[in-house]
Amino acid sequence: MGEFELIERYFKRPARQAALGVGDDCALLQATPGTQLAISSDMLVEGRHFLSTVDPFKLGHKALAVNLSDLAACGARPLAFTLALALPRADDAWAAPFAKGLFALADAHGCELIGGDTTQGPLNICITVFGEVPVLNGRSQALLRSGAQAGDDIYLSGTVGDARMALEVFRGTLALPASAFEAARSRMEQPTPRVALGIALRGIASAAIDISDGLLGDLGHILKQSGVGATVEADSAASRVAARAHCSDIAPAQWRDWALAGGDDYELLFCAPVSQREAVTAAAQASQTVVTRIGRIETARGLRLIDASGQLLPNTYGSFDHFA
Ligand code: ADP
Numbered sequence: 001m002g003e004f005e006l007i008e009r010y011f012k013r014p015a016r017q018a019a020l021g022v023g024d025d026c027a028l029l030q031a032t033p034g035t036q037l038a039i040s041s042d043m044l045v046e047g048r049h050f051l052s053t054v055d056p057f058k059l060g061h062k063a064l065a066v067n068l069s070d071l072a073a074c075g076a077r078p079l080a081f082t083l084a085l086a087l088p089r090a091d092d093a094w095a096a097p098f099a100k101g102l103f104a105l106a107d108a109h110g111c112e113l114i115g116g117d118t119t120q121g122p123l124n125i126c127i128t129v130f131g132e133v134p135v136l137n138g139r140s141q142a143l144l145r146s147g148a149q150a151g152d153d154i155y156l157s158g159t160v161g162d163a164r165m166a167l168e169v170f171r172g173t174l175a176l177p178a179s180a181f182e183a184a185r186s187r188m189e190q191p192t193p194r195v196a197l198g199i200a201l202r203g204i205a206s207a208a209i210d211i212s213d214g215l216l217g218d219l220g221h222i223l224k225q226s227g228v229g230a231t232v233e234a235d236s237a238a239s240r241v242a243a244r245a246h247c248s249d250i251a252p253a254q255w256r257d258w259a260l261a262g263g264d265d266y267e268l269l270f271c272a273p274v275s276q277r278e279a280v281t282a283a284a285q286a287s288q289t290v291v292t293r294i295g296r297i298e299t300a301r302g303l304r305l306i307d308a309s310g311q312l313l314p315n316t317y318g319s320f321d322h323f324a
């Protein structure tokens with residue numbers, strides 16, 4: 001199978017929303033009047049972002065999920081994506097399940113593959129997603145990192161820390177009961193992009209980010225870009241680890257470490273004024289997403305951590321950095 005046969009067989013489908021899809025030099029997208037385009041790219045490199053043994057179906061899901069998560073964090077509705085793929089060889093056994101996992105998630109979000117590039121090389125997957133956000137009375141409805149205000153609540157969607165736990169099991173540095181490992185592993189391999197929640201939070205959240213490098217590290221981006229500080233209740237966050245329901249003998253401090261600095265979570269971390277608490281609850285219900293209040297934005301710069309009893313905890317957490 002050659003390059004063009006591979007594209008034809010697995011990645012070319014008739015265009016639906018797009019004015020022109022795969023097959024020409026450019027794809028064409030018709031922008032909806034009164035909206036802005038939201039665009040984001042994420043690359044997945046073998047050995048760095050995924051293990052070489054991962055099921056290609058799950059990899060197809062994850063490659064798009066991490067990109068949709070960025071649209072979610074902006075409150076954007078997904079429209080389309082491109083796929084730049086480097087593959088060691090044109091291989092049906094890999095491409096068929098990869099495309100299946102990719103399109104299952106794409107179809108669930110009405111997000112269509114409109115183009116890309118295919119080359120021979122070490123396995124590397126780069127997706128660019130395109131979404132749209134409305135502009136109302138000249139104001140973009142996009143959720144940004146820069147809008148948090150002192151007094152705002154800080155919220156977390158879903159569960160965090162599991163991807164890190166699963167990675168440690170794969171590396172041999174952690175042993176878990178089978179049920180806990182399954183819970184953690186599915187969060188690592190098949191994260192759920194919180195697209196419906198992000199859209200529901202337009203006009204409610206003051207700031208948002210998706211958690212890829214660790215909860216506190218990513219919160220740090222909101223704090224920096226908003227010029228504020230925060231106090232986070234470490235144990236509220238640590239209570240939201242999916243595997244926790246399956247483990248009994250792990251110390252509270254260990255759960256905090258995984259929840260606060262684990263990374264690879266693809267949950268939304270967002271802020272909203274106290275006056276919006278009911279609206280946040282309604283957005284969580286409408287999008288069928290668990291949302292947990294984990295802290296408060298403050299004028300005093302810096303990040304303070306407290307435990308369930310309000311005692312200050314040392315904050316020694318850093319954010320993941322590829323070059324650190
Ligand atoms: P060009 O050489 O003009 O860049 P290509 O020969 O690389 O075009 O690609 C042919 C068509 O196939 C283009 O429409 C391109 O967007 C699409 N394409 C290439 N690789 C992929 C892929 N992995 N997934 C989806 N579309 C792809």
Ligand code: MG
Nearest residue numbers: 116117118119
């Ligand atoms: Mg090309």
